[in-house]
Amino acid sequence: MTDAPLAGLKVVEISMYVQGPIAGQILASLGAEVVKIEPVGSQDPFRSFAGMFGVQLDQAGADWIFASMNRGKRAVALDVTSEAGRPVFHQLIERADVFVSNLRADALEKLGADAQTLMALNPRLVYARGSGFGFAGELAGDPCQDTVGMAYSGFMDMVSTTEEPNYPPGALSDVATGTNLASAILCGLVKRSLTGEGSMVGTSQVQTMMWMQTIGIGFAANVGTRMARFDLRKAASPMLSIYQTSDGWISVGAVVDEQWRLVASTMGLDDMLADERFSSLGRLIANSADAAPLLIGRFRQESTDYWWKRFREAGIWVSPVRRYDELAADPHVLANNYVVSYPDGSVGVPVPFDVDAFAGARTTASAYGEDTDGVLGELGYGEDELVELRVAGAIW
Numbered sequence: 001m002t003d004a005p006l007a008g009l010k011v012v013e014i015s016m017y018v019q020g021p022i023a024g025q026i027l028a029s030l031g032a033e034v035v036k037i038e039p040v041g042s043q044d045p046f047r048s049f050a051g052m053f054g055v056q057l058d059q060a061g062a063d064w065i066f067a068s069m070n071r072g073k074r075a076v077a078l079d080v081t082s083e084a085g086r087p088v089f090h091q092l093i094e095r096a097d098v099f100v101s102n103l104r105a106d107a108l109e110k111l112g113a114d115a116q117t118l119m120a121l122n123p124r125l126v127y128a129r130g131s132g133f134g135f136a137g138e139l140a141g142d143p144c145q146d147t148v149g150m151a152y153s154g155f156m157d158m159v160s161t162t163e164e165p166n167y168p169p170g171a172l173s174d175v176a177t178g179t180n181l182a183s184a185i186l187c188g189l190v191k192r193s194l195t196g197e198g199s200m201v202g203t204s205q206v207q208t209m210m211w212m213q214t215i216g217i218g219f220a221a222n223v224g225t226r227m228a229r230f231d232l233r234k235a236a237s238p239m240l241s242i243y244q245t246s247d248g249w250i251s252v253g254a255v256v257d258e259q260w261r262l263v264a265s266t267m268g269l270d271d272m273l274a275d276e277r278f279s280s281l282g283r284l285i286a287n288s289a290d291a292a293p294l295l296i297g298r299f300r301q302e303s304t305d306y307w308w309k310r311f312r313e314a315g316i317w318v319s320p321v322r323r324y325d326e327l328a329a330d331p332h333v334l335a336n337n338y339v340v341s342y343p344d345g346s347v348g349v350p351v352p353f354d355v356d357a358f359a360g361a362r363t364t365a366s367a368y369g370e371d372t373d374g375v376l377g378e379l380g381y382g383e384d385e386l387v388e389l390r391v392a393g394a395i396w
Contacts, residue, residue: 004031005355009189011098012037013073014080014113016044018146018171019130019205020102021069022178023185027098028072029351029360035092035375036073036366037080040396043368044070053169064346067365071342076376077369077396080111085394089113091379093121097192098185102130102178104141115200125198126188130181134204149173149205158213161229177208179352233296238288239263239281242321243299250304253317257281266314267298369396 009032013024021036021044028034038044046066051057057065080089089112093099099118101108108114108129115127129135132144133152150156150173151165160166184201191199210217216227228236235241239254254260260281264273272278272294277287284291299307304320311318322330328339328347337359340350344364351360372395373386381389389395 004358004361006030006032009033009098010096011035011100012092012096013100014108014111015100015102015130017046017102018069018174019178019181020100021046022175023100023102023128023130023181024073025069025071026179026182026351026353027100027185028363030353030355030358031361032098034073035076035371036070037076037078037089037092038368040077040079040085040393043077046070047368052171063344063365064348067342067344067346068348070365072361072363073366074371074375075366075369076372078372079394080113082392082394084389084392086112088376088379088381088389088394090121092375093118093125095379096122096125097189098126098128100128100130100181100185102181104131104143105129106141119198119200123198124192124196126185126192127198127200128181128185128188129200129202130177131202131204133206135202144205146171146174146205149177149209153206153209154213154217155209158216158227161231173205173209176212177203177205180208180211233292235288235292237281237285238291238295239284243296245299245304245307246302248304249321250299250307251319251321252311254281259316260284262314263311263316266310266316267295269294269298372396 006027009027011024011027011032011034013020013034013036015021015024015036024034024036036044044066046069047062048059049057049062049065051061052065055061078088079085099113101113103111103113105114115129119125119127131140132149133139133142144152147167150167153173155173156165156167159168180203181201184203188199188201191197220226230236232242239252239260242249242251252263254263257280261273264270264278272284272291276283278284278291308318308320327333330339333339338349339347340362341347342362342364350362353360376386376389376395386395
């Protein structure tokens with residue numbers, strides 16, 4: 001992958017589950033050499049995950065979900081705390097550009113993988129850590145995962161249509177935070193290219209999920225009120241809403257007066273424009289309770305495809321509401337490689353970055369410890385030394 005944007009970059013990763021592995025996979029997909037270290041005798045739990053969000057997984061399913069966050073990495077089983085294994089770990093760090101982890105600070109200290117230790121070994125190292133609550137305050141050392149991050153950040157409240165919180169499935173907080181962590185790493189690398197010095201970079205689940213709600217939190221903090229919860233029948237704006245059609249659902253967006261007029265004329269609702277209550281977008285919003293039955297009734301008279309075609313021709317912001325199980329076969333999704341096939345036969349969503357014509361590597365995940373000998377061989381360890389390390393329990 002000599003044309004990959006991060007070709008030649010060396011990354012050492014000690015992480016598990018989703019957040020840290022996502023960051024490492026983004027770097028690997030963009031061409032970096034990522035060495036993922038797993039403890040001897042204790043592999044990443046996602047290698048044998050039983051299920052999540054109501055989906056039960058057999059071993060093939062566990063292999064898939066592990067690969068979805070660890071493709072393209074070199075898997076090394078190494079006891080970084082042992083007398084024999086620690087020098088190997090230090091050699092990897094000395095030649096690395098980036099260290100990435102989502103372990104808590106106390107766990108990293110026990111491993112000898114804290115920032116002070118590793119940056120003393122390699123002052124040019126970009127030391128990246130993803131966390132749950134952040135790096136300061138009384139919660140900094142608390143355990144956190146996807147559910148907890150969504151709860152504390154207010155995200156469960158924001159996405160709910162009622163006062164009862166809602167937990168959207170899919171590890172959204174973990175995936176988003178891992179993606180932000182990869183962006184922080186790239187910033188650290190840019191800084192190093194300018195100063196020659198390494199840096200500590202990071203983000204947290206709470207920080208990431210609050211960033212995703214920047215408008216809503218800003219309203220609450222500066223205007224003194226919260227955004228209205230979305231109500232299908234009582235939307236704050238009838239032109240920023242979802243409507244049921246004769247055979248599905250469609251989402252429409254209009255934010256200025258001209259767009260509302262275009263929607264009305266396209267739908268054959270010019271009589272609404274002649275009505276003083278709906279003659280402008282502002283008046284439509286003010287009288288949304290009166291407008292809703294008219295719009296709901298008209299949308300239900302035609303199919304989703306009918307409205308989508310008419311609105312697209314008119315240049316209106318519009319989309320059918322797609323279901324998860326439709327996306328993998330959607331022509332537009334496939335045309336943009338938003339879902340791709342991998343060499344192991346699985347299908348998934350690739351890393352969301354294109355750099356020139358490079359849209360990410362299409363690779364598989366290594367088995368536990370598969371690359372241990374190869375990586376150590378590149379450090380200069382011969383066959384006899386590898387045997388000695390295995391006897392000492394330092395590698396697997």
